Amino acid sequence: MTDLHLPLDRAAGRLAAQIAAGFRSAVRSGRLTAGTRLPSSRDLARDLDVSRGVVVAAYEQLTAEGFLVARRGDGTRIAPLARPDDGPAPLPRGAAPPSPEPRPEPVLPYDLWPGQPDLSAFPRERWIAAARSALRTLPHDVLTYPDPGGVPALRAELAGYLARVRAAHTDPGRVVIMNGVAHGLSALLRLLRADGHTVLAVEDPTSVRQVPMLEASGFRVVRVPVDGEGVDVDALAGTGARAVLVTPAHQYPTGVVLSPARRAELIAWARGVDGLILEDDYDAEFRYDREPVGCLQGVEPDRVVLLGSVSKSLAPALRLGWAVAPPAMAVRLREHRGNTDLGGPVLEQYALAEFLRGGGYDRHLRTMRRRYRSRRDALAEALNVHLPGATVHGVSAGIHLYVELPAGCDEDDVAARAGRAGVSVAGARPLWSPARAGHAPPALVLGYAGLTETRLVEAAELLGRAVTQGAEG
Ligand SMILES: Cc1ncc(COP(=O)(O)O)c(C=O)c1O
Structure with missing residues (x-):
């Protein structure tokens, strides 16, 4: 028919x-x-x-x-009740749509929006092989409800990997599997609230995506300025907070790597206030010009919780991450997962464990590091040519650049002009606290992971024109 x-x-x-x-x-x-x-x-x-x-x-x-x-x-x-799927149900009047991804729509031809890796490079075949190998060999009984703290194989692989690559102080008992850094963070904040913490210090500027979650956790969130050495520990000491969230490996968004002096000061601060450092190991996988600095957690494992995920190394869609915590806190985190969501998806955890065990993760990171370094070089050089008045920060690591525009530029105007030319860029002002946003130099945060060198050069040229036109107009 x-x-x-x-x-x-x-x-x-x-x-x-x-x-x-x-x-x-x-x-x-x-x-x-x-x-x-x-x-x-x-x-x-x-x-x-x-x-x-x-x-x-x-x-x-x-x-x-x-x-x-x-x-x-x-x-x-x-039947009269049989309906076509017509997309998500309409939101109640006045309700804001959920916004996990503040990326503008539609995605433009030159997408420099920060925050995601080259999704086309996801190692599909090797991931399938790891998943198949795990599924073929696992006994039936692992398909029941898992250990809410994560399957033992993954905790063991991660403990080894993080000790080797991030100089973390780990053993499987300290590792708790979470659905990404954001999930680890929100779970930890619940525990800290239960312990009587009320103030959380956060870097300024910071990842705007996390702020609503931090505020929803019931903390008074105080912002602490970041300078050329990283978070300002003197300012932190003046906040009254005993818990701080930092990105020492590659500050988001400025790209500053926390200096050795500041690392020491931060740890001394935590000891002095009997406090806790939440270390978001952001972009730690991608350090280009020298060996990555080991994580803070490896130095002070009883006062630092290390949070990481595969969101930038593989793909955010996996929603797989970890917390490495002092043993008593790891036990509480595991219980928290047991009491709230019964643990994460098991097969993905085994696939990642197998991927780590077989060396696929290391190989993928080596490939991506080469690719991203070459893209970083292309974009930084092209910005030098086409945007000579700009100052580029954060080149040593990560998958984005923080580009301070020439004084007098209007960052929103530049972003709008760039958008009309097909280049999607994020202004930096929303990442600053309202108190500092007015004083922060105009800047853009440019993610370069997803474009080839040629396209990055073209994007920089269009961006240069957007800045020049803005200055003339
Ligand atoms: C600085 C920073 N850390 C962590 C996250 C969240 O990462 P995950 O995907 O691991 O939850 C984000 C997401 O945008 C981020 O900007």
Whole structure:
């Protein structure tokens, strides 16, 4: 029956199920609407060249599911309640749409929006191989509810990896698997609130995406300025906070690497106030010009919780991350997961464990480091040529640059002009606290992970024009 578009794959068998699936998808897509009368089972069987019993079975199945109604004398129709999927339900009036990704739509041809790796480089084949290998060898009983702190194989692999690559002080008992840094952070903040913490210090500027989550956790969030050496520890000491969230490996967004002196000061501060440092190991995988500095947690494991994820090294979509915490806190985090969400998806955890074990993760990072370094070089050089008045920060690591625009530039105006030329860029002002935003030099945060060198050079040229036109206009 061609006009109903019910394609059948005879070799695949289960023809009644195929017919039922074809009707469901026709209803979901809106191709068949409520009340539409269907051909009799005899007619449809003839058109599809199947036995009548096959169509009767499909109709019965769909009637049982509520997709069809059959009435004597009226034939079989699409049920009034069967609706096409018409996207997400409308939001209540006045409600803001959820905004996990403040990236503007549509994505422009030159996408320099920061915050994600080169998604086209996800190692699909090697990930499939790791997942297949895990699935083939795992006993059935691992498919039950997992250890809420993470499957032992992954905690062990991560403990080894983080000790080797980040100089972390780890053992599997300190590692708790979380659904990314954001999840680890929100769980930790719950525990800190229960311990009586009320003030959380956060760098200024900081990742704007995290601020609503930090504020929703019930803390008074105080912002502490960042200078050329990283977070200002004297200013931190004046806030009254005993917990601080920092990005020492590559400050987000300025790209400053916390200096040795500041690292020492920060640890002395934590000891002095009996406090806790939440170390977001942001961009630590991508250090280009020398060996990465080891994490703070390795220096002061009882006062630092290390938070990391595969969001930048593999893909944010995996939602896989970890917290490395002092043993007592690791136990509480694990209990927290047990009490709130019963743990994360197990097969992905085993796949990552296998990927780490087999060396796939190291190989992927080596490839990506080379690729990103070359892209960074291309963008930094092109900015030098096309935007000579700008100052580029944060080149030593990560997958974005912090570009201070020539004095007098209007960052919003430049971003809007760049957007009209097809270049998507993020202004830096929203990342500063309202108190400092007015004094911060105009700047852009440019993510370079997803564009080839040639396209980055083209984007820099367009950006240069947007700045020049802004100055002339
Ligand atoms: C500085 C910073 N840390 C952490 C995160 C969250 O990362 P994850 O995907 O691991 O939850 C973000 C996300 O935008 C971020 O900007």
